[in-house]
Amino acid sequence: MTVGAAATPPVRPRERLAEGLRVALFSDTYPPQVNGVARTLARLAEAIRARGGAVRVFCTEDPDAEPHPDVVRYPSTPFWAYPQLQLALPRFPRAKTDLAAWQPTLVHAATPFGVGLSGRHAARALGLPFVTSYHTSLSAYARFYRLGALSEPGWAFLRWFHNSGRRTYCPTVAVQREIEAHHFTHTAIWSRGVETHRFAPAFRSAAMRAELGADDDTMLVTYVGRIAVEKGLPVLARAITRVVAERGARKVRFALAGDGPYMAEMRGAVPAEVTFTGMLGGERLSQFYAAGDVFVFPSVTDTFGNVLMEAMASGVPIVGAEAGPTRELVGEDRGLLFPEGDDAACAAALLGLADDPGRRRAMAAAGLAYAGARSWDVIFDDLIADYRHVVDAAAAERA
Secondary structure, three states, X not given: OEEOOOOOOOOOOHHHOOOOOEEEEEOOOOOOOOOXXXXXXXXXXXXXXXXXOEEEEEEEOOOOOOOOOOEEEEOOEEEOOEEEEEEOOOOHHHHHHHHHHHOOXXXXXXXXXXXXXXXXXXXXXXXXXXXXXXXXXXXXXXXXXXXXXXXXXXXXXHHHHHOOOOOEEEOXXXXXXXXXXXXXXXXXXXXXXXXXXXXXXHHOOHHHHXXXXXXXXXXXXXXXXXXXXXXXXXXXXXXXXXXXXXXOOOOEXXXXXXXXXXXXXXXXXXXXXXXXXXXXXXXXHHHHHHHOOEEEEXXXXXXXXXXXXXXXXXXXXXXXXXXXXXXXXXXXXXXXEEOOOOHHHHHXXXXXXXXXXXXXXXXXXXXXXXXXXXXXXXXXXXXXXXXXXXXXXXXXXXX
8 A cells, every 4th residue: 555656636625635633643753853754754743733723743752842732742761872852751651641632633753762652552442433543663773783684572562562553554565565464454655745836956056155165166975864873874984985096085075964873973073174064954955965976875774765855856876785675766767876885886986977967967867857856745645545544444433
């Protein structure tokens, strides 16, 4: 089953598509935390409200969070290994009380940890329709950290959590196939879109390129994302070193936007000419994307690379690590893939594109066309239509 695969003419005007829906969204990550899951869930909340529905978000505390009447934050503490993330213990009685008072028509849990477990428990205790979404490939994380395959007890826990809902929404077919192979049921595709008004070739700026150390004769390679080991940054660091050693820092320039726990190590592992911008937002981020000639994505742990869509919408081809979700987005004509962990192959792909601007332009055009067809509006319209189907099916069963 696919949610958001094709536009279906709505029976109601868009501003009324979610009318009558009251969605309780439980997640262990939410803005102001900066990651793909948090951003996607914030967009979902906005989309429900824009379509006439109501949404209340239950999430972890964050020291930088501004109070919001429809965001409830449960006590949490920073994760010792990753202080930017918060961990919360399950709050079963409180979640049940909160939901009983707010009276949602649907409960959606986006994470299988403390807050998500609270939402699952409360929904089942109150007999509310319950759905989940699968955002983090724990099996990929296990491989990345050399823990072997995700153990059967790990898969059993995830099955228990997700199969207790009426849907498990997956971002890509590759993820859907993986979890169905482990006996997940009632899966559906909830894909992702891109804001083409925010990410577009029109934001390309000679001033931004000059700021990043690139001129007309430079191939500028960019990265946007968390500066973290699980994003494949050690592989990228070795590839950068290879490329700069062969071509010099003027012919191929590298710029990385983002922050994270691996920042100090990353700075020390690459040539001094590599630019680190820190976190970017607004028009600066749009200009950064569009300034690049190639976007590099070394991660194999993402279930959906939102940054890939933003880069392609900006008219930039991809060099990415071989992984099912990345292959699905990049296809055969929107970039090049290299084997997981192979920094030599990554460097070779970058050097090949440095010598072939015509191929870069062809890939950029293909990526731009692909991204232009990925409308957030259509994706959210169809997701909300599926929410209604779930709610109606549950009501029919109770009748």
